[in-house]
Amino acid sequence: MKISYNWLKEYIDLDIPADELAEKIERSSVEVDSVIKPSDGLKKIVVGKIVEMENHPDSDHLHICQVDVGEDEPVQIVCGAPNAQVGKNVITALSGARVADNMKIKKSKMRGIQSNGMLCALDEIGYPKDVVPKEWADGIYFLPEDATLGDDVYKYLGMDDALIDLDVTPNRGDMLSIYGTVHDLAAIYNKPAKFDLDKVSETSDKLTSDQIQSDVNDEIAWTYLNRVVNDVEVKPSPLWMQVRLWNAGIKPVNNIVDITNYSMLKFGQPMHAYDLDKLSGKVSVRYANDGEKITTLDENEVELDSNDLVVADDNGPIAMAGVIGGMDSSITADTKNVLFECAIFDPIKVRKMARKHVIHTEASQRFERGVDPMAVEDVLSSASEMAREIANGSVTNDVLVGSKYEAKKAVIEISVARINHVLGMELSAQEVIDIFERLGFEVKATGDDLVVTIPTRRGDIHIQADLIEEVARIYGYDNLPSTLPTTTMTTGGLNEEQQLIRDSRHILEGLGLTHAISYALTTEEKAKMFMMGESAQTDLSYPMSSDHTTLRMNLVSGLLDDIAYNKARKVDNVALYEQGRVFHKDNEDVVKPDEIEHLAGAMTGSLVDNSWNQPAKNVDFFQIKGIVNEYLETIGLNGEISYVSNASYPEMHPGRTADIFVHGHYVGFVGQVHPKIAKQFKINETYVFDLNLQTIIDLPKKEQSYELVSKYPSIKRDIAMLIDKNIENDSIVKVIEKRGGAYLVDVKLFDLYEGEHVPEDKKSLAYSLTFQNKHDTLVDDDVNNVMDKVQRNLEKEFNVEIR
Amino acid sequence: MSLKDDLTKLRDDGIAQINQATDVNEITKEIKVNLLGKKGPITQALRGIKDLPVEKRPEVGSYANEIRDEIQNALDAKLKELEDKALEEQLVAEKIDVTLPSTPVAKGHPHVIQSIIDEICDMFMGMGYEVKSGPEVEEDKYNFEMMNLPKDHPARDMQDTFYITKEILMRTQTSPMQARTLEKHDFSKGPLKMISPGVVYRRDTDDPTHSHQFHQVEGIVIDKNITMGDLKGTLEYLLHQLFGNKYDIRLRPSYFPFTEPSVEADVTCFKCDGKGCDVCKHSGWIEVLGAGMVHPNVLKMAGVDADVYGGFAFGLGPDRFAMLKYGVEDIRDFYLNDVRFLSQFN
Numbered sequence A: 001m002k003i004s005y006n007w008l009k010e011y012i013d014l015d016i017p018a019d020e021l022a023e024k025i026e027r028s029s030v031e032v033d034s035v036i037k038p039s040d041g042l043k044k045i046v047v048g049k050i051v052e053m054e055n056h057p058d059s060d061h062l063h064i065c066q067v068d069v070g071e072d073e074p075v076q077i078v079c080g081a082p083n084a085q086v087g088k089n090v091i092t093a094l095s096g097a098r099v100a101d102n103m104k105i106k107k108s109k110m111r112g113i114q115s116n117g118m119l120c121a122l123d124e125i126g127y128p129k130d131v132v133p134k135e136w137a138d139g140i141y142f143l144p145e146d147a148t149l150g151d152d153v154y155k156y157l158g159m160d161d162a163l164i165d166l167d168v169t170p171n172r173g174d175m176l177s178i179y180g181t182v183h184d185l186a187a188i189y190n191k192p193a194k195f196d197l198d199k200v201s202e203t204s205d206k207l208t209s210d211q212i213q214s215d216v217n218d219e220i221a222w223t224y225l226n227r228v229v230n231d232v233e234v235k236p237s238p239l240w241m242q243v244r245l246w247n248a249g250i251k252p253v254n255n256i257v258d259i260t261n262y263s264m265l266k267f268g269q270p271m272h273a274y275d276l277d278k279l280s281g282k283v284s285v286r287y288a289n290d291g292e293k294i295t296t297l298d299e300n301e302v303e304l305d306s307n308d309l310v311v312a313d314d315n316g317p318i319a320m321a322g323v324i325g326g327m328d329s330s331i332t333a334d335t336k337n338v339l340f341e342c343a344i345f346d347p348i349k350v351r352k353m354a355r356k357h358v359i360h361t362e363a364s365q366r367f368e369r370g371v372d373p374m375a376v377e378d379v380l381s382s383a384s385e386m387a388r389e390i391a392n393g394s395v396t397n398d399v400l401v402g403s404k405y406e407a408k409k410a411v412i413e414i415s416v417a418r419i420n421h422v423l424g425m426e427l428s429a430q431e432v433i434d435i436f437e438r439l440g441f442e443v444k445a446t447g448d449d450l451v452v453t454i455p456t457r458r459g460d461i462h463i464q465a466d467l468i469e470e471v472a473r474i475y476g477y478d479n480l481p482s483t484l485p486t487t488t489m490t491t492g493g494l495n496e497e498q499q500l501i502r503d504s505r506h507i508l509e510g511l512g513l514t515h516a517i518s519y520a521l522t523t524e525e526k527a528k529m530f531m532m533g534e535s536a537q538t539d540l541s542y543p544m545s546s547d548h549t550t551l552r553m554n555l556v557s558g559l560l561d562d563i564a565y566n567k568a569r570k571v572d573n574v575a576l577y578e579q580g581r582v583f584h585k586d587n588e589d590v591v592k593p594d595e596i597e598h599l600a601g602a603m604t605g606s607l608v609d610n611s612w613n614q615p616a617k618n619v620d621f622f623q624i625k626g627i628v629n630e631y632l633e634t635i636g637l638n639g640e641i642s643y644v645s646n647a648s649y650p651e652m653h654p655g656r657t658a659d660i661f662v663h664g665h666y667v668g669f670v671g672q673v674h675p676k677i678a679k680q681f682k683i684n685e686t687y688v689f690d691l692n693l694q695t696i697i698d699l700p701k702k703e704q705s706y707e708l709v710s711k712y713p714s715i716k717r718d719i720a721m722l723i724d725k726n727i728e729n730d731s732i733v734k735v736i737e738k739r740g741g742a743y744l745v746d747v748k749l750f751d752l753y754e755g756e757h758v759p760e761d762k763k764s765l766a767y768s769l770t771f772q773n774k775h776d777t778l779v780d781d782d783v784n785n786v787m788d789k790v791q792r793n794l795e796k797e798f799n800v801e802i803r
Numbered sequence B: 001m002s003l004k005d006d007l008t009k010l011r012d013d014g015i016a017q018i019n020q021a022t023d024v025n026e027i028t029k030e031i032k033v034n035l036l037g038k039k040g041p042i043t044q045a046l047r048g049i050k051d052l053p054v055e056k057r058p059e060v061g062s063y064a065n066e067i068r069d070e071i072q073n074a075l076d077a078k079l080k081e082l083e084d085k086a087l088e089e090q091l092v093a094e095k096i097d098v099t100l101p102s103t104p105v106a107k108g109h110p111h112v113i114q115s116i117i118d119e120i121c122d123m124f125m126g127m128g129y130e131v132k133s134g135p136e137v138e139e140d141k142y143n144f145e146m147m148n149l150p151k152d153h154p155a156r157d158m159q160d161t162f163y164i165t166k167e168i169l170m171r172t173q174t175s176p177m178q179a180r181t182l183e184k185h186d187f188s189k190g191p192l193k194m195i196s197p198g199v200v201y202r203r204d205t206d207d208p209t210h211s212h213q214f215h216q217v218e219g220i221v222i223d224k225n226i227t228m229g230d231l232k233g234t235l236e237y238l239l240h241q242l243f244g245n246k247y248d249i250r251l252r253p254s255y256f257p258f259t260e261p262s263v264e265a266d267v268t269c270f271k272c273d274g275k276g277c278d279v280c281k282h283s284g285w286i287e288v289l290g291a292g293m294v295h296p297n298v299l300k301m302a303g304v305d306a307d308v309y310g311g312f313a314f315g316l317g318p319d320r321f322a323m324l325k326y327g328v329e330d331i332r333d334f335y336l337n338d339v340r341f342l343s344q345f346n
């Protein structure tokens, strides 16, 4: 709510700059979004009087006006406003003026005629179009007749006021009014709030109940009161009232409607006014019937259902209760008799209705937060009195009571010790009592024990903690001590699983991969790719966008999205990893998926850029395999790591993908993304891996150990062979290891050749075998025997030709 | 000429020849072989000793050995001189332009949000907090109800939620970890000091300041004598560590259903040092986190005696921290993973 500083000052003595006040409000009550002085940025905009006017010779709508701005000579201004009129005081932007949007006004010629300024409409000096009264929407604005010519216009239009825009939290509905704000400031500054209520003069000799009857469901309207004002003159409200409305962002409509809005701003109590003569039968407050319709004040037709709340007459709804009034019963220029409504509607029901129909109004936001139940009748009477004064109406006798609940003031017992215990302070009982009394709370003290009675305007205070907050904020958080918790010793730290996850990230970063964080919500199609096992999918019931409908069941597709994003920006070398959760369910009936930690990587282009001394090398299967392997080795899994070709992942290259096993446990896969999938993602050749990190976490780890480096020399022997193309390295190595005897310590492939001089179905492989006896010097004969055995077995098993 | 004179001449000529040599090969392959080889004059001379009278043999023999050593020394000295010279030439020839670019090395980078989370966790672990992570797919019960947000609570409107079913949702905050840990904690074994980082989700349209996925770090301390002053001190410590000691911190009242009193903490705007600018909406302050004293309802619902135990909780957004700290203008940059963006952080 935009609070007018000038308005506040009517009820409390404040003599500090608006910025300072805003800072204080922010530190003590609610957030302040902005402090604005509407005249800021405007310059040389003065009161002028059109003293002469003639038509422009070359235009059918421009006028040449002579405008008296209090100088010796009038200023000539060409003006196109249809309502320009001799004798009116108008907003005159002189040459050199600054108007809205920082526009500068200069002397110029308009169709050949000299124009030395501009006559302005309200929106041209900065008022948003939606607060400009309808009668001024299409023309220049007329200032009061007694305005002094040549004066700045700001004070006449309330533009010299400071407007403090409060961002009110859901608990502080009281701050959505001048009344509540004044009371809070009174407590903060320890000054009295001078707030008097108007007493109503029931000038009519009629009884309210003779003119209207009501039938109220008090489940909907806890309090529902009406008054009638007869014989009103509907016209624009006085300028001072219009100023207060438009400075608060509310468009002035007519005096009756303006009174309801003015009352709402002043007291925080929403009101509504109906044209009594347009109602038939009695007024009822009830649930809507399914399919019932209402055309609201903003000319929208709304279809209602039985959860909606309406005020109705015998013909149907005349308002969506607590949210917005209906068009048909609204106040018009012809209205003679007014029915004012002042009520408390159920906050939750109002909130649901406003939310469902997406109609959030000044009224609904106040009802949702709660209004002061004890002020309802006073506000109704005050508004009726205003209608008597500014619309010349006569107020009928008595308030028509449809429902009324007697609000109970909250009574809270609390000790000063408790307050000090929670805040970590040493306030005296008197200091605490002072704060409560400044807030308008009644306190009965028995030594340290206080019984505090809360006024109904502070409906947010129910429990001790609420009172403690009041003490803290009024005493000031700046004055709170700064300490650290003193408890018995706790150790803290990461557990093994958290440490492993952190280590995993560091290892992959060390190997050249950059940490990516992608979206866990993706499309159904991408969620289901690169699956490492069967799983049902988990969908959002109301997704926000078609790109994010389903929880991912793999990390790879998100990384491919990242690579695509990079490629679209001409970045072709990408090496990313991601650590995060995938969401798996055994079947459709499970509602809450298992969240499994995964670790995945994706690489395309080259890991290291091309440079003057080293050409770039594009990533291939063996490079990413090397990275995965190094990761698995470094993380210290206990057991052999093996890779088994798997052609069955639909999204992976069938000939270039391997499952990864650690000690026989499947932990993930590594390989090239299927070219069709790469094309679909619009990316280049890409290699990926995805590991079930939970499995890795659960697998046993090696104890860190070391073996003495042998002082005896080792012997190296090479063996080269011609072998069928389809026989895998792993099976050859297995035979070598099996037959290599106790002293074989290493088998290393050092050459692979296919092509010229090798038959088409064959390949040439060469291995280097290292033998070592840790306790003695090996002799050639030992090694020769073993090499013979290896050779014989290779020949037997694979029909190799040793070369 | 006596054999001795021959030897003397041999030495003088040999040393002269050595001194003139300019090449290592010349010395090792020619001069050395010529002078000291098996067929060389010294060897010959030594063989000639047997023809001398017996009494002369020792003198001449030792003279010959002396001369052989002299020649050998001259050879060694010359050889060393030539080798030194050759090395010097080699070093000169090997000079490189050390300003040429280095050979590129593969290097990965941590994600900036992860770095901030790690930094926060490390800080709190040092103060004895344990780290816990909770489910991203959460029950309405923990995400809202046990956080004092019953079904019709207006504050639910502040957090648009992705529901999976009526009761299952993507967590909108890390706060449910307060309820989950409170429910399990055995206070007879000591206080609860916990920090919980993680991913959260909101039903928002992605734009420069909103992301449907972002991160939070939740913290909670519950014991018998935890005060709001402790909260203030803890937040000041955290924020000074993260943003630097020169910045002021202010607490101001706010509202969260799960804390009472509730506060928000602001830090002096780093862009304008508090003078007011576009970043801080001309207030000089930047909001960085929400906190408060845990609401007694939250304690009670988790089965904790709110008359005996109490404490504080806070929640902060690493995404926002990263945006503020590094001036990142679009939150989506954290999740689109342009490597040119990611690799700026170490």
Ligand SMILES: [Zn+2]
Pocket: B269, B270, B271, B272, B273, B274, B275, B276, B277, B278, B279, B280, B281, B282, B284, B285
């Ligand atoms: Zn700033």
